[in-house]
Amino acid sequence: MASGQVAQALLEEQSYVSMLYDRLDTVRGRAEVALTTVLARGGGGTRQARIEREVSADEHSRRLAQLSGVERGLCFGRIDDSGGETYYIGRIGLRDDEHDSVLIDWRAPAARPFYVASPSDPGALVRRRHIHTRGRTVTGLDDEVFDLDRMDDHDRRNLVGEAALMAALRRGRTGRMGDVVATIQTEQDRVIRSGLGGALVVQGGPGTGKTVAALHRAAYLLYAHRATLERRGVLVVGPNAMFSRYISQVLPSLGETEVVLSSVGELHHGVHATVDDAPAVAEVKGDLRMAEVIEAAVRDRQRVPEGDLEVLIDVRTSIRGGVEVVVERMALRLDHDACVRARDRARALGRPHNMARRTFVNKVLMGLAVDEARQLDRPYDEEDLRYAREALWGQASVRAALEELWPYLTPERLVGELLSDPDRLRAATAGVLRDEERDALLRPAGSPWTIGDVPLLDEAAELLGEDDAEAKARERAAAEERDDEEAYARGVLEIADLTELMDATALAARHHDGGPAVTTAQRALADRSWAYGHVIVDEAQELSAMAWRAVMRRIPARSLTVVGDIAQTGSAAGARSWAEMLDPYVAGRWREERLLVNYRTPVEIMDVAADVLKAVAPDQEPPVSVRDGEARPRAVPYEGTDLRALVEEELEAIGDGRLAVLAPDARHSEIAALFPQEGDDPLEAPVAVLTVNRCKGLEFDAAVVVRPAEILAQSPKGGQDLYVAITRATRRLTVLYDGDLPSMLAQLARDDRRTD
Numbered sequence: 001m002a003s004g005q006v007a008q009a010l011l012e013e014q015s016y017v018s019m020l021y022d023r024l025d026t027v028r029g030r031a032e033v034a035l036t037t038v039l040a041r042g043g044g045g046t047r048q049a050r051i052e053r054e055v056s057a058d059e060h061s062r063r064l065a066q067l068s069g070v071e072r073g074l075c076f077g078r079i080d081d082s083g084g085e086t087y088y089i090g091r092i093g094l095r096d097d098e099h100d101s102v103l104i105d106w107r108a109p110a111a112r113p114f115y116v117a118s119p120s121d122p123g124a125l126v127r128r129r130h131i132h133t134r135g136r137t138v139t140g141l142d143d144e145v146f147d148l149d150r151m152d153d154h155d156r157r158n159l160v161g162e163a164a165l166m167a168a169l170r171r172g173r174t175g176r177m178g179d180v181v182a183t184i185q186t187e188q189d190r191v192i193r194s195g196l197g198g199a200l201v202v203q204g205g206p207g208t209g210k211t212v213a214a215l216h217r218a219a220y221l222l223y224a225h226r227a228t229l230e231r232r233g234v235l236v237v238g239p240n241a242m243f244s245r246y247i248s249q250v251l252p253s254l255g256e257t258e259v260v261l262s263s264v265g266e267l268h269h270g271v272h273a274t275v276d277d278a279p280a281v282a283e284v285k286g287d288l289r290m291a292e293v294i295e296a297a298v299r300d301r302q303r304v305p306e307g308d309l310e311v312l313i314d315v316r317t318s319i320r321g322g323v324e325v326v327v328e329r330m331a332l333r334l335d336h337d338a339c340v341r342a343r344d345r346a347r348a349l350g351r352p353h354n355m356a357r358r359t360f361v362n363k364v365l366m367g368l369a370v371d372e373a374r375q376l377d378r379p380y381d382e383e384d385l386r387y388a389r390e391a392l393w394g395q396a397s398v399r400a401a402l403e404e405l406w407p408y409l410t411p412e413r414l415v416g417e418l419l420s421d422p423d424r425l426r427a428a429t430a431g432v433l434r435d436e437e438r439d440a441l442l443r444p445a446g447s448p449w450t451i452g453d454v455p456l457l458d459e460a461a462e463l464l465g466e467d468d469a470e471a472k473a474r475e476r477a478a479a480e481e482r483d484d485e486e487a488y489a490r491g492v493l494e495i496a497d498l499t500e501l502m503d504a505t506a507l508a509a510r511h512h513d514g515g516p517a518v519t520t521a522q523r524a525l526a527d528r529s530w531a532y533g534h535v536i537v538d539e540a541q542e543l544s545a546m547a548w549r550a551v552m553r554r555i556p557a558r559s560l561t562v563v564g565d566i567a568q569t570g571s572a573a574g575a576r577s578w579a580e581m582l583d584p585y586v587a588g589r590w591r592e593e594r595l596l597v598n599y600r601t602p603v604e605i606m607d608v609a610a611d612v613l614k615a616v617a618p619d620q621e622p623p624v625s626v627r628d629g630e631a632r633p634r635a636v637p638y639e640g641t642d643l644r645a646l647v648e649e650e651l652e653a654i655g656d657g658r659l660a661v662l663a664p665d666a667r668h669s670e671i672a673a674l675f676p677q678e679g680d681d682p683l684e685a686p687v688a689v690l691t692v693n694r695c696k697g698l699e700f701d702a703a704v705v706v707r708p709a710e711i712l713a714q715s716p717k718g719g720q721d722l723y724v725a726i727t728r729a730t731r732r733l734t735v736l737y738d739g740d741l742p743s744m745l746a747q748l749a750r751d752d753r754r755t756d
């Protein structure tokens with residue numbers, strides 16, 4: 001296309017895109033004014049007036065948040081069909097003052113042809129155009145023509161080549177994942193728009209866009225099933241907190257702010273575990289047998305004395321000189337069999353430990369009260385005993401004895417004491433774990449929580465429950481009030497014809513809790529028993545069987561998307577196959593999509609990675625790369641190389657981009673010390689020094705992989721770790737090796753760049 005024609009086409013699109021931004025400004029301005037007006041009305045008025053105000057304030061703020069997130073790349077595509085219709089595709093839908101659509105939301109059915117049309121199956125499309133913008137300026141166009149004959153002369157002259165994807169792929173890395181809404185590929189589109197129900201597994205090699213597809217799927221599901229999902233929320237579980245930060249901007253840029261991002265280490269409320277266990281420990285903690293261990297640990301805290309129970313109580317006290325003095329003590333006794341019966345009755349209830357505790361405590365107190373009455377030769381009836389029981393409960397010695405036999409336990413206390421007490425550990429693991437497995441679990445009291453502990457805490461929370469008599473009564477009263485609020489809110493919404501916009505439960509909860517801070521996401525995070533509408537698990541191969549139990553508890557409807565690559569499993573407790581992890585929950589009911597094209601790693605690097613894959617997981621197919629690299633990946637001997645100088649050179653070669661030094665676990669701190677950075681977020685630094693475990697799911701323009709032989713040797717999954725490490729770079733890969741270069745890396749260009 002001649003340059004004059006390009007200029008003409010750009011001009012035409014610029015005028016349309018400028019109109020869209022004007023429209024965005026108008027809508028945004030209106031939402032701002034509306035919000036300010038609502039807020040200016042203040043907090044008084046009738047209940048109905050307050051609720052109506054809440055509804056509109058909520059709607060305007062949500063709309064504003066959405067409108068603010070879509071500024072960059074508002075419109076990115078256009079399709080022309082054989083009927084002569086043209087549609088513009090963007091991050092959100094916009095209408096003009098006549099209510100005609102001027103921009104179609106990328107998730108709307110009308111936008112679908114933009115993603116699925118292909119030369120062999122163009123549907124009704126004659127052309128697909130990608131529109132590139134910087135700020136509000138149209139900087140480039142990129143056309144694919146499906147039916148030249150059906151295009152008019154004007155359009156035929158204005159064609160531009162198919163380079164949208166390549167242009168998107170060439171952008172330098174920023175430290176945060178960007179969205180790919182303009183260039184979603186057909187196989188990814190299938191994943192994104194797959195139905196909400198059931199379990200979908202997305203298996204694909206490194207760089208095949210699993211993460212981006214999963215995040216776009218979250219945005220799509222919220223758009224297409226808003227009524228179902230907004231109330232229950234969508235949870236995205238990633239491998240660690242850094243990964244959550246890495247992907248955190250994608251959903252807001254797609255117009256979604258209501259998704260909960262978490263990692264396995266944060267699934268138990270109040271704990272933020274970031275440390276991994278050593279592989280041998282992780283393997284034991286992740287094994288399903290740990291569910292039995294935790295159960296046994298709970299039972300082990302439901303004891304009876306060896307012989308009879310004996311407690312010394314104070315029977316008479318007097319005040320002498322202002323101090324309470326015990327003048328007489330008495331020994332109460334409950335025989336062993338009665339203790340056993342009390343325990344068995346409490347256990348037989350089948351209720352969580354802390355709830356069943358009330359039954360045990362009551363039975364024992366009753367036995368002791370009877371003994372007390374008998375010893376004092378007092379007659380007793382129901383009423384007397386009730387008082388006596390209460391009096392006994394007030395005695396420190398009685399409480400201590402009961403605490404010893406059936407303590408109130410938090411998950412943190414149960415698991416913390418289990419893992420740091422050899423006797424408890426021996427008792428709970430007997431007949432379940434081998435001796436060496438048990439010994440691997442033992443650690444000093446007060447050790448920091450590890451990621452592998454979190455599913456154990458969750459398991460414990462399930463078995464312990466909370467002694468909720470008081471909390472329950474409060475909750476019942478609150479629930480009644482909430483029902484009332486909800487019925488009222490529903491009424492208000494119906495009258496105001498706003499049911500489409502807002503869910504009555506959410507409104508009532510917000511109203512009830514006294515402020516607009518309570519979003520679905522916030523409520524869900526604070527509530528362990530929250531049932532999400534949909535859960536997306538990324539890097540899902542890393543989850544242990546125990547972690548799957550914790551995740552599945554949060555998704556009773558089993559509507560989930562599982563995204564990962566079995567060939568990249570690095571955790572000793574991770575998945576060897578999807579069936580192994582999923583069949584216990586959704587046997588025969590999960591469907592699988594495969595992504596086969598690698599958009600990240602250039603062909604030259606992927607060739608090397610393919611050799612590693614062949615050596616460590618010969619049954620797995622490497623993905624096919626779509627991009628060519630700018631430099632052949634190379635191997636440099638460590639000895640005699642100045643790592644800092646090498647990193648400087650690489651940084652210069654990539655210009656604005658980012659670089660990662662990927663080190664064996666044992667070398668991480670030593671190497672990180674060479675590259676001091678401001679702040680503690682490696683994603684913010686131009687050079688990120690990471691262990692392989694922490695670089696999962698991330699990508700960089702250049703990667704320097706240090707001591708591959710050590711990475712290979714550091715765990716039973718060392719081969720998978722090396723595969724992950726060398727597939728992080730989008731442009732340049734350097735491997736710094738010690739001794740002999742591992743044979744699976746033989747394709748690397750040898751670069752003996754001695755600096756001495």
Ligand SMILES: Nc1ncnc2c1ncn2[C@@H]1O[C@H](COP(=O)(O)OP(=O)(O)OP(=O)(O)O)[C@@H](O)[C@H]1O
Pocket residue numbers: 165168169178179180183184185188204205206207208209210211212213565568599600696697698699727
């Ligand atoms: N359709 C697309 N258009 C443009 N870029 C894309 C597309 N699909 C994927 N990418 C880019 O490819 C890179 C890899 O994507 P992503 O991180 O989602 O892959 P992944 O399969 O999750 O990789 P890994 O298994 O290594 O974590 C990202 O930079 C992403 O933006």
